[in-house]
Amino acid sequence: MQSNLTIERSKEAQAAQTVRIKPKWHKVVLHIVYYVVLIVFLVFYMLPFWGAVVSSFKSNTEATTSSPIALPQEWSMEGYSGALEKLKTPLLNSLVVTVFGAAGSVFLGSVCAYALSKWKFRLNNVLFIALVAATYLPFQAILIPLLKTVQSFGLYDNIWGVVMVHSIFGMPMCTTMMRGYYAEVPDALIKQAMIDGNGMWQIYRKIVVPNTKLATITTFVFQCTSIWNEMLFALVLTAQGESAMAPLATTVLQGFVGATGVEINQLMAGSMILALPMLVIYIFMGKYLISGQMSGAVTAS
Amino acid sequence: MAAITIKDMSVSYNKGKTFVLDRLNLSIKDGEFCVFLGPSGCGKSTAMYSIAGLLEPYAGQIYFGDTLMTEMDKGKKKTFIPPQERNIAMVFQEYALYPNMTVRENMAFSLKTKKVPKEEIDRLVNEQAEKLELTPLLDRRIAQLSGGQRQRVALGRALVRSPQVFLLDEPLGNLDAKLRDQVRYELKKIQRELNITTVYVTHDQTEAMTMADHIVLLNGGNIMQEGTPNELYDHPANEFVAGFLGTPQINIFDCQVVEKDNGLVLDAGAFTLPVPADTVACLQPYVGGAVHLGIRPADMDLDPNGPITAHVDSIEPLGDAYLIYISLGEKLVVFKYAGEKAPAEEELHLSPNFAKLHLFDPATEARINA
Numbered sequence: 001m002q003s004n005l006t007i008e009r010s011k012e013a014q015a016a017q018t019v020r021i022k023p024k025w026h027k028v029v030l031h032i033v034y035y036v037v038l039i040v041f042l043v044f045y046m047l048p049f050w051g052a053v054v055s056s057f058k059s060n061t062e063a064t065t066s067s068p069i070a071l072p073q074e075w076s077m078e079g080y081s082g083a084l085e086k087l088k089t090p091l092l093n094s095l096v097v098t099v100f101g102a103a104g105s106v107f108l109g110s111v112c113a114y115a116l117s118k119w120k121f122r123l124n125n126v127l128f129i130a131l132v133a134a135t136y137l138p139f140q141a142i143l144i145p146l147l148k149t150v151q152s153f154g155l156y157d158n159i160w161g162v163v164m165v166h167s168i169f170g171m172p173m174c175t176t177m178m179r180g181y182y183a184e185v186p187d188a189l190i191k192q193a194m195i196d197g198n199g200m201w202q203i204y205r206k207i208v209v210p211n212t213k214l215a216t217i218t219t220f221v222f223q224c225t226s227i228w229n230e231m232l233f234a235l236v237l238t239a240q241g242e243s244a245m246a247p248l249a250t251t252v253l254q255g256f257v258g259a260t261g262v263e264i265n266q267l268m269a270g271s272m273i274l275a276l277p278m279l280v281i282y283i284f285m286g287k288y289l290i291s292g293q294m295s296g297a298v299t300a301s
Numbered sequence: 302m303a304a305i306t307i308k309d310m311s312v313s314y315n316k317g318k319t320f321v322l323d324r325l326n327l328s329i330k331d332g333e334f335c336v337f338l339g340p341s342g343c344g345k346s347t348a349m350y351s352i353a354g355l356l357e358p359y360a361g362q363i364y365f366g367d368t369l370m371t372e373m374d375k376g377k378k379k380t381f382i383p384p385q386e387r388n389i390a391m392v393f394q395e396y397a398l399y400p401n402m403t404v405r406e407n408m409a410f411s412l413k414t415k416k417v418p419k420e421e422i423d424r425l426v427n428e429q430a431e432k433l434e435l436t437p438l439l440d441r442r443i444a445q446l447s448g449g450q451r452q453r454v455a456l457g458r459a460l461v462r463s464p465q466v467f468l469l470d471e472p473l474g475n476l477d478a479k480l481r482d483q484v485r486y487e488l489k490k491i492q493r494e495l496n497i498t499t500v501y502v503t504h505d506q507t508e509a510m511t512m513a514d515h516i517v518l519l520n521g522g523n524i525m526q527e528g529t530p531n532e533l534y535d536h537p538a539n540e541f542v543a544g545f546l547g548t549p550q551i552n553i554f555d556c557q558v559v560e561k562d563n564g565l566v567l568d569a570g571a572f573t574l575p576v577p578a579d580t581v582a583c584l585q586p587y588v589g590g591a592v593h594l595g596i597r598p599a600d601m602d603l604d605p606n607g608p609i610t611a612h613v614d615s616i617e618p619l620g621d622a623y624l625i626y627i628s629l630g631e632k633l634v635v636f637k638y639a640g641e642k643a644p645a646e647e648e649l650h651l652s653p654n655f656a657k658l659h660l661f662d663p664a665t666e667a668r669i670n671a
Contacts, residue, residue, distance in 0.1 A: 188397035191355050196411035197385045206410075210401040 056080065056268035063264040079265030080273070087270055094228065097162050102223035104167025106216060109174020114204050116175065117182040118190055128179075134172040139232055147236055157239045165237060166227050173226075174219050181215035182208060218288045225278050303366035303465045303498055305329040305352060310361030312347050312522075316376055317359055321347050322522045325361070329515065332496040334489070338509040338545070339519035345502045348519070349468055352500060353391055354384035365465060387466070390459035394471040396451050398443045398458070404430075405439040408458045415462075429461040432491070449480045456484075460491065467492070467499040473508065485512060506546050510534070518542055535657070540666040543595050543659055549624060549635045551659070554594045558587045567594055571630035572609040577655045580670045584660070592669060595659035598624070598637040603644065607652030611636075616643050625649070 051068040056079045058072040066073070115121075116128050139146075146165065147156070155161025185208055193203045209216070305328070312322040322344045329335045337345035350356040352363060354370065357378065363371040370387060372380040390411075398407050405426055412422045430436045433453045438446065446454065452472065459467060472488075473481045489512045492499050503509055509516050510530045517527045518541075525545075526538040537543035543551045556567040558576075565576040565584055574594075576584055584592070601609070611627035611634065622639045627649060636651065638644070660669040 186395065186397065188393040188395050189399065191353075191384075192391065192393060192397035193399075193410075194355065194384045195353060195387075195389055195391045197414040199383075199385060202414070207399060207401075211399070 052268045052271055055264055056272050058265050060263050060265050063268070064262075076265070079263075079269035082263065082266040083270035083273060086266070087273060091273070093159050097159050097166065097234075098224050098227045100163045101166030101170065101227045102220050104163060105170025105174050105223050106178075106220050108167060108171040109219065110178050110209070110216065111204070112171065112175040113178035113182050114208055117179045118185070118187070118208070119200065128175075131172045131175050135176060139169070143232070143236055150237055156237065159238070162233055162237050165233055166230070169233075170223050170227065174223065177219050177222065178212075178215055181212050185211060214288065217285075221281055221285045221288065225281060228278055303368075304331040304333075304364075305335075305466060305498060305500070306362075306364040307348075307352070308362045308364075310348075310351060310363065311359045312344070312351060312356065313359040313376075320359070320522055322351075322358070325522075325524065327517060327524070327527070329498060329500065331366075331498055333514045334492050334499045334501065334512060335515040335517060336509040336513035337500060337502045337517050337519060338504070338506060338513075339525075340504060340545075343519040344522040345504075345517075345519050346470055349470060349500055349502050352466070353389055353468055354382060354387050357381065388462075388464050389466045389468055390462055390464035391468040392455045392459050392470065392472040394474045396455040396475075398451055398454055400443050403440050403442055404435060404446070404454050407443065407454060408439075408461050410458070411462045425461050429457045433457045433460075433487075448475055448477075449484070452476060452480075452484060456488070456491075460495070463495070464497065467497045469499065469501045471503055472501075473503075473505075488512070506548070510546065518545060520545075536668070537595075537659060538668050540593060540595070540661045543661070547597055549598050549637070551595045551597050552632075552634045553661075554596070554629075554632070555663070556592050556594045558584055558590060558592055560588055567592070569594065569629075571611075571632070574608050574653065574655075574658075577658070580658070580660065583669050583671065587662075587669070591663050593661040593663050593666070595661065596653050597657065597659075598635040599639075600654040600657040601636050601651045602654070603638070603640070603649060604652035605650050607650040609651040609653070611649050611651060613644070613647055613649060618643065627651075 047069065054071055055063050055068055057075050057077075058066065059074065059076045059078050062072060062074065062076075063079075112131065116124060116131075150156055150161045150165065153161065153164075155164065189207055189211075190203055193207045198206065307325055307327040310322060310325045311317075311320050313320050325348060327348075337348055339345045347356065351358050351371065358371060358373050359376050360373050361371075362369060362373075365387070368382075369380050370382045372378075399410065402410065408426045408429065409422045412425065417425075426439075427436070430439055433456060435450075435453055435457055438450060438454070443451065443454070452475070455472065469488075473484055476484060485508060501508075501512065513530055515527065516530055516533050518525045518533060520541055526533055526542045533542055534546050537546065540553065544553070554569040556569045556574075559566045559568050559573075565581050565588065567574045567576060609629065611629050614626040614628050614633060616626070617624040622637055623643045625636045625638050625643070627634050627636055636649075658670065661667065662669055
């Protein structure tokens with residue numbers, strides 16, 4: 001009897017809900033307006049990308065003569081082979097700088113985050129605030145002294161100089177992110193490890209790092225994307241020769257003027273090649289990146 | 302194995318402005334099972350952390366045997382052996398098992414750190430796992446264990462290294478009641494077998510009473526009383542100790558001490574009790590004044606000629622006994638009756654066990670009678 005009653009009641013409730021949801025005409029219009037606006041924005045946003053994709057598959061003649069958004073009449077890989085040829089060295093350089101720069105900044109950040117989140121020492125908070133402030137430092141402000149410093153180390157136009165600079169300048173961001181993760185490692189674990197006979201660095205190596213692998217991966221990926229896309233340091237710290245870096249190489253390409261003018265198909269193909277690594281990373285690691293930034297944000301405060 | 306001696310230890314979290322522990326003096330004998338008991342925030346865990354070296358006291362000294370482990374003078378370190386060099390084992394309430402390791406690796410961790418040879422580690426771990434029935438779990442990850450199993454792993458990990466001091470911070474807090482009784486028994490047995498000096502922190506008086514050789518009852522950063530469980534139960538040094546130990550709680554009455562027929566009488570309003578001859582002398586200073594009288598629920602019995610007449614409020618059967626709530630004047634009093642059947646009368650006549658009356662000074666709450 002009881003259950004019958006509840007069923008009846010829920011039916012009534014459902015009916016009431018259906019009535020409420022039943023669309024009114026002005027709501028339908030509103031929805032149409034929403035979608036039209038969204039589609040317009042989407043087209044605006046995607047059109048250049050579309051143009052780049054189709055142009056990269058055209059021959060140079062077609063690319064310069066046809067509409068930039070029309071499908072290629074003849075699919076050609078000419079642009080890609082040409083772009084790869086010119087981008088070989090810059091791509092390799094960028095890869096080295098990205099991987100080592102990210103690894104370096106993650107290592108430095110992780111050490112700082114460990115010390116700041118798990119050990120109490122004098123000026124602990126002051127240091128942390130200084131680091132956070134450094135995250136917001138506009139790099140343009142320090143370019144000249146930075147260039148001088150790198151030059152004095154003899155590392156100008158050397159990719160290891162760029163690696164060093166990225167490692168150091170990525171550190172504050174990594175510290176902030178990882179501190180959030182390390183705060184979640186229970187203090188009892190640290191104390192237990194101490195009692196089990198371990199010092200500060202042994203605890204870091206044996207307990208903290210193995211238990212926060214996800215944090216390390218997330219921060220590493222985050223650093224990879226930002227270093228890969230970074231242009232300012234690459235522009236200032238390298239000459240455009242042997243150590244040219246990939247994002248800058250589009251300007252290299254632009255400078256390439258063939259018999260018929262700028263080689264648009266190569267330029268577009270080059271852009272695609274440059275975007276690809278980060279696109280892949282985002283597709284596979286995107287969810288870690290988002291959760292990582294969120295968790296860091298919430299717990300670090 | 303070592304005795305622990307604490308001399309004049311104070312702990313402060315704000316550089317000596319206020320003290321969590323105030324000039325604590327304590328000695329724990331070699332091989333003793335010592336329980337730090339007290340309500341939350343009484344400083345019992347703080348005292349243990351100081352012994353472990355996880356916390357620097359503000360002042361005082363801590364010795365293991367004859368070795369000075371901590372010596373602090375107004376916040377300045379004079380001697381401080383870090384926890385990793387104290388050869389102690391500790392079990393935390395949250396177990397603190399390393400999630401990145403298997404049970405075996407957890408248990409072997411401290412031995413590996415000490416660079417014990419591999420065969421020796423395997424032997425010790427297997428032996429300890431056998432004792433705690435952990436052998437089938439050795440290759441599991443911590444996440445795959447139940448609460449009770451985790452607890453046993455935490456114990457096993459602590460015991461595997463034969464420490465000189467064994468510290469347990471409310472290790473049974475996360476277990477259900479049945480498992481708690483079982484582990485309590487096992488723990489006591491293991492401790493007795495290994496004869497390791499043990500400090501056990503708890504707020505549960507049953508755990509303290511059943512396991513301890515030596516209870517240190519703390520409140521507000523001071524030791525209220527220390528001694529064997531029976532000493533504390535039978536001769537509580539003050540009203541706090543009397544109230545903290547024993548369930549249900551002791552009944553406390555405000556009484557006037559009145560002279561009557563060449564003797565003394567305690568007048569609680571609802572009843573009067575003649576003062577036993579051996580307590581008359583110590584009550585002399587209170588004649589004409591007030592005292593607090595404590596009677597444990599089990600220290601009363603039905604007696605048709607008893608001096609206490611009370612109205613039955615409600616009866617709770619415990620199976621082997623009854624808790625009878627009686628109203629005495631405006632006060633609700635508990636009486637634990639061990640008879641077969643609950644009394645049917647609405648009015649009960651009770652007589653206290655005169656040898657087990659507890660008298661306290663109303664101002665200082667200190668015990669008056671011997």
